[in-house]
Amino acid sequence: MDGTGVVARVRAARARAFPSRLHDDRIAAILGIALGVAFATCFVTGVLSYLIQDPPAWFRWPPRPAGLYRVTQGVHVIAGIASIPLLFAKLWVVYPKLFRWPPFEGVAHLIERVALVPLIAGGLFQVFSGLANVNLWYPYPFGFRGAHYWVAWITIGALVVHVGAKWATTRAALARTYDAGLPMGADQAGLDRRGFLGAVxxxxxxxxLFTAGQSVRPLERLALLAPRRPNEGPQGFAVNRTAAGAGVVAAARDPGYRLVVEGKVERPLRFSLDELRTMPQHEASLPIACVEGWSTTQRWRGVRVRDLLDRAGASDDAEITVRSLERGGPSRSAQVNRWHARDRDTLLALEVAGEQLDLDHGFPVRLIGPNRPGTMQTKWVERLVVR
Structure with a gap:
């Protein structure tokens, strides 16, 4: 039997092994476009979040609009969760093609096939690790943020290769009507193509919808799948990391606590909690927007950071490293650029919702500022190091 006959027999066997008419190029194209939009949305908002938290020299994140990060990170998490059924449906529709024979035809096709490995593996890793992070579950020995960031670049690169390779095929599949190709009838399980896509x-x-309520206040009651409710916790909003978990209970309650302002200043300063309370206080309604996707707006009261900088004799373009009583972990310090440092609503908060800060919300002092990730709103502040 010649090679053509072998290929024909293999293809016939594959058709018998995968009889469902839902394994269809048009369905694959529609799901691929939707999944590409979801992945691109996650990529752009995810890279933005990474740059905000670890800014290179050229990147400057503004303090206004105050709730912008709340929107971008909420979109990131919602799009990531929405992509899960799209991803698995797409894989199910196209997986018979993984068993095609011959496995590739020419160099270009080989490159396309090889690019499927990081695309599929990366996509699965991203949705798994992202979902685990939303639930504060880390069943792997490496850091989430770095791995999630770099795998995103690998995955999006493979996606670009895949889109380029499948561009003509996708256009042809979308242009085709079912009248001109396979009939619109049901598959063996009775689910037609439109029904399948509708279900996905x-x-x-x-x-x-059932996740968005942790970010979108009017949908709060529908947040059935959200791992936490933003309005549940001490003083009416959620806590990711407790004082006990951070190991700061004794230090935060120490009567000898002092806030230190040091670094590139004319006058290094030290303040007791009572001294901070006697300084001019400012109130601001600002969101806490955590990288896990939940957010809430609260009314904060405390000392403006710029007032402390002026009292210490810092320059107008000074930037700050805010350090916590917490000695380990990624939240032990945060950077404050000069625009945030000089913003009228960037505070060292002493109160929230008209009450003294709860220990788990950062007592005695926490940083709060507009348009910042929650992980950079440092709790249990010990010192400001001016740069």
Whole structure:
């Protein structure tokens, strides 16, 4: 038997092994476009979040609009969760193609096939690790943020290669009508193509709807799948890391606590908690927007950071490293650029919602400022190091 006959027999066997008419190029194209939009949205908002937290010299994140990060990170998490049914549906539709024979035809096709490895593996890793992070579950021995960031670049690179390779195929599949190709009839299980796509998109939409309430206040009651409710916790909002978990209970309650302002200043300063309370106080309604996707707006009261900088004789373009009583972990310090440092609403908060800060919300003093990730709103502040 010649090679053509072998290929024909292999293809016939594959058709018998995968009889469902849902393994269809048009369905794959539609799901691929939706998944590409979701992945691109996650990539852009995710890279933005990474740059905000670890800014290179050229990047400057503004303090206004105050709730912008709340929007971008909420979109990131919602799009990531909505992509899960799209990803698995897409893989199910196209997986018979993984068993095609011959496995590739030419160098270009080989490159396309090889690019599927990081695309599929990266996509699965991103949705798994992202979902685990939302639930504060880390069953792997490496840091989440760095791995999630770099795998995102690998995955999006593989996606670009895949889009380029499949551009003509996708256009042809979308242009084709079912009247000109396979009939619109049901597959063996009785689910037609439109029904299948409708079920996938409905599942994706419901996941988004039942998660969005942790970021979108009017949908709060629908947040059935959100791992935490933003309005549940001490003083009416959630806590990710407790004082006990951070190991700061004794230091935060120490009567000898002092806030230190040091670094490039004319006058290094030290303040007791009572001295901070006697300084001019400012109030601001600002969001806490955590990288896990939940957010809430609270009314904060405390001392403006710029007032402390002026009292210490810092320059107008000074930037700050804010250090916590917490001695380990990524939240032990945060950077404050000069725009945030001089913003009228960047505070060292002493109160929230008209009450003294709860220990788990950062007592005695926490940083709060507009348009910042929650992980950079440092709790249990010990010192400001001016740069």
């Amino acid at each position: 998109f409905a599942t994706s939409g419901l996941l988004a």
